Amino acid sequence: MTAYLTIRDVAKSYGRSTALHCIDMDIARGEFLALLGPSGSGKTTLLRILAGLLDPGRGTLILDGVDMTKTPAWERDIGLVFQNYALFPHMDVRQNVGFGLDMRGIRGAEAERRIDEALETVSMREYGTRRPGELSGGQQQRIAIARAIAIKPRLLLLDEPLSNLDAVLRQSVRIELRELHERTGLTTIMVTHDQVEALTLADRVALMERGEVIQVDRPEDLYNRPASAFAAAFLGSPPANLLPVAPGNAPGTVSISGVVWTPVGQVAQAVAALRGPARLALRPETLRLVAQEVPGAISGRLKAVEYMGGERLAHVELTGADAPAPVVLVRSADALPETGQVVFVLPGAVTGLYDNESGANIAPATAGEY
Ligand SMILES: Nc1ncnc2c1ncn2[C@@H]1O[C@H](COP(=O)(O)OP(=O)(O)OP(=O)(O)O)[C@@H](O)[C@H]1O
Numbered sequence: 001m002t003a004y005l006t007i008r009d010v011a012k013s014y015g016r017s018t019a020l021h022c023i024d025m026d027i028a029r030g031e032f033l034a035l036l037g038p039s040g041s042g043k044t045t046l047l048r049i050l051a052g053l054l055d056p057g058r059g060t061l062i063l064d065g066v067d068m069t070k071t072p073a074w075e076r077d078i079g080l081v082f083q084n085y086a087l088f089p090h091m092d093v094r095q096n097v098g099f100g101l102d103m104r105g106i107r108g109a110e111a112e113r114r115i116d117e118a119l120e121t122v123s124m125r126e127y128g129t130r131r132p133g134e135l136s137g138g139q140q141q142r143i144a145i146a147r148a149i150a151i152k153p154r155l156l157l158l159d160e161p162l163s164n165l166d167a168v169l170r171q172s173v174r175i176e177l178r179e180l181h182e183r184t185g186l187t188t189i190m191v192t193h194d195q196v197e198a199l200t201l202a203d204r205v206a207l208m209e210r211g212e213v214i215q216v217d218r219p220e221d222l223y224n225r226p227a228s229a230f231a232a233a234f235l236g237s238p239p240a241n242l243l244p245v246a247p248g249n250a251p252g253t254v255s256i257s258g259v260v261w262t263p264v265g266q267v268a269q270a271v272a273a274l275r276g277p278a279r280l281a282l283r284p285e286t287l288r289l290v291a292q293e294v295p296g297a298i299s300g301r302l303k304a305v306e307y308m309g310g311e312r313l314a315h316v317e318l319t320g321a322d323a324p325a326p327v328v329l330v331r332s333a334d335a336l337p338e339t340g341q342v343v344f345v346l347p348g349a350v351t352g353l354y355d356n357e358s359g360a361n362i363a364p365a366t367a368g369e370y
């Protein structure tokens with residue numbers, strides 16, 4: 001990949017606390033990258049550094065071959081959309097959209113044409129004379145995006161752009177955002193802590209944890225092969241089960257919290273890499289509940305069933321495990337037995353096997369693919 005934007009060794013501290021450690025990332029021209037991570041992981045800090053609103057303590061930013069580390073925000077040609085839209089309440093829609101153009105000395109017919117074009121792009125042409133207060137949340141969001149793209153930015157930065165919208169609007173604006181990206185080809189970086197947003201919109205997702213980018217991957221690779229237990233436990237709803245495992249006493253056996261388990265097939269192949277204590281990641285949708293004991297199954301007791309509409313989430317407590325006994329979540333489309341019954345959990349694939357010492361995924365690369 002030839003990099004359009006290069007983030008090299010960027011770090012940021014606020015006083016004595018480090019908000020960003022050492023960010024190294026290349027973004028391709030036209031790429032849509034999502035910065036995903038829990039609250040406080042440094043997403044906004046990184047975005048603000050890219051926008052030039054925050055001085056990095058260290059490191060280099062290169063955009064299209066030119067070092068922009070010291071370039072002031074207004075000379076970077078970056079379109080920025082904040083979480084709260086930040087539209088000017090006293091200006092109408094056209095004035096809002098034209099603001100960045102005016103700042104750049106683009107006025108008159110050229111400005112009018114660019115405003116029309118930007119409003120057209122977000123399907124808001126007929127709202128030009130309204131004030132922001134006379135628009136719905138989703139419409140304000142689209143105006144904020146129109147304002148950002150009117151300047152034809154070299155980079156579009158979005159900070160939690162959909163977080164103020166209700167579930168229905170979120171989905172429709174999400175689809176619009178993807179279409180907009182395909183139409184304009186703008187290199188886009190979007191901050192979100194919503195994994196569905198990141199996985200559905202982005203070409204690649206950068207997962208952040210405590211000021212570090214811990215994995216950058218295509219959505220399906222991030223989901224199917226999380227590089228760390230943190231990634232496995234962050235993605236998915238509910239996320240992957242993480243079971244404490246260790247090699248068993250007999251060959252081919254694994255101890256799950258003290259319970260002897262003999263995996264079979266593809267799962268056995270994946271778990272064969274086990275040398276010491278580790279955490280085994282099993283996704284709830286790759287597990288099957290069976291009523292009879294079959295080879296490769298783990299026995300447990302059905303503790304609770306959550307009805308989720310269309311499917312159920314079974315909570316299975318492993319039988320005979322060291323206290324506190326691990327509870328495995330299984331997603332099931334089928335009707336389930338009464339709670340309290342003995343059931344068997346049959347894993348179909350291994351999402352990850354994380355060595356306790358190194359933290360690395362030691363499962364062979366092909367094992368997790370399904
Ligand atoms: N102006 C500031 N002064 C001191 N610490 C700050 C400042 N801004 C952010 N931080 C700290 O830096 C860390 C990263 O903050 P940041 O806003 O980048 O997180 P975030 O990933 O965007 O979180 P959220 O999802 O909650 O928006 C946090 O620990 C935060 O408390």
Ligand SMILES: [Mg+2]
Nearest residue numbers: 043044045191
């Ligand atoms: Mg933030």
